[in-house]
């Protein structure tokens with residue numbers, strides 16, 4: 001049976017006789033006319049928290065399917081991070097060839113706000129791929145169930161600093177596991193994707209003395225490579241370079257069967273969501289002797305920040321300590337996988353499922 005958390009799920013999920021999700025709202029925005037899907041996978045641990053994605057898809061059904069998959073992933077991520085939060089995600093479907101001007105974008109965000117509000121607080125949205133803190137400020141005109149607003153609007157700002165800090169902690173834990181110590185100086189690291197998270201991570205690794213190869217499909221990012229003394233390569237073949245760590249920080253699905261077969265690294269640890277193009281990619285990586293850091297453990301810094309910073313009396317030091325704890329969580333996943341003879345993905349999923357089952361038992 002296909003796992004509900006299978007990152008390679010297909011549209012077949014839409015035809016299965018049951019649904020894993022608690023609520024799925026598919027609506028046509030009254031202002032924008034755009035299809036919006038808000039999927040609440042689970043509220044067992046608390047109100048669902050997960051970002052709002054605005055993206056081009058081939059059809060609205062593909063957008064719905066993406067929201068189903070991404071919200072299930074948020075249940076895992078939030079549970080594994082030890083948050084009292086369930087998993088949810090929203091997706092605004094923009095047909096290929098359609099571009100949104102400022103008015104249309106504002107309309108889409110107001111429509112999203114209405115959709116989120118209609119769920120009565122079972123789901124809280126935030127920024128994600130294609131959306132920003134400023135978009136969330138517009139969403140907040142229609143609902144209070146939104147986080148990550150700009151600081152000048154009384155919000156906690158966008159979460160990339162925390163995500164990058166969590167990935168850095170995961171990098172140290174991974175170096176320690178595969179090379180016997182967490183020293184960064186002199187280690188070879190290849191980063192694919194120099195955006196909000198990858199860029200911050202690259203700066204930090206360069207400052208700590210790593211030898212960096214970096215790439216991005218956006219040629220403008222080359223300036224950062226020059227600034228921090230990293231070697232820039234054109235995107236496409238970055239996985240072929242021999243390195244200690246391969247760090248995917250671009251879009252999901254980067255680890256296809258072909259890429260995994262060609263990787264020349266000790267470990268893969270990166271920010272990108274849903275890195276495995278196929279669920280059995282975890283087995284393929286393990287067979288090749290490459291340690292894979294499950295993405296939903298590694299990139300939880302942002303959601304930890306959004307959850308903790310939006311609570312009354314939030315204290316930055318405690319948030320940073322919790323984000324830094326991602327390294328320790330990852331070490332426990334590595335240990336458990338080694339002891340049980342499973343993949344790191346199976347160990348990470350078990351960690352999340354144990355927390356969900358613990359909550360179910362406490363509620364019974």
Ligand SMILES: NC(=O)c1ccc[n+]([C@@H]2O[C@H](COP(=O)([O-])OP(=O)(O)OC[C@H]3O[C@@H](n4cnc5c(N)ncnc54)[C@H](O)[C@@H]3O)[C@@H](O)[C@H]2O)c1
Nearest residue numbers: 159160163193195196197216217218250271272273299302
């Ligand atoms: N921002 C966060 O707090 C956060 C939190 C959790 C997970 N993530 C995940 O981390 C990843 C990066 O997030 P971000 O906020 O930095 O996004 P971003 O859009 O700022 O940066 C992504 C970068 O990757 C580049 N890119 C895209 N496809 C590429 C490819 N095939 N090869 C090389 N580069 C490519 C883009 O040009 C861009 O510069 C995403 O998968 C995102 O879902 C981000």
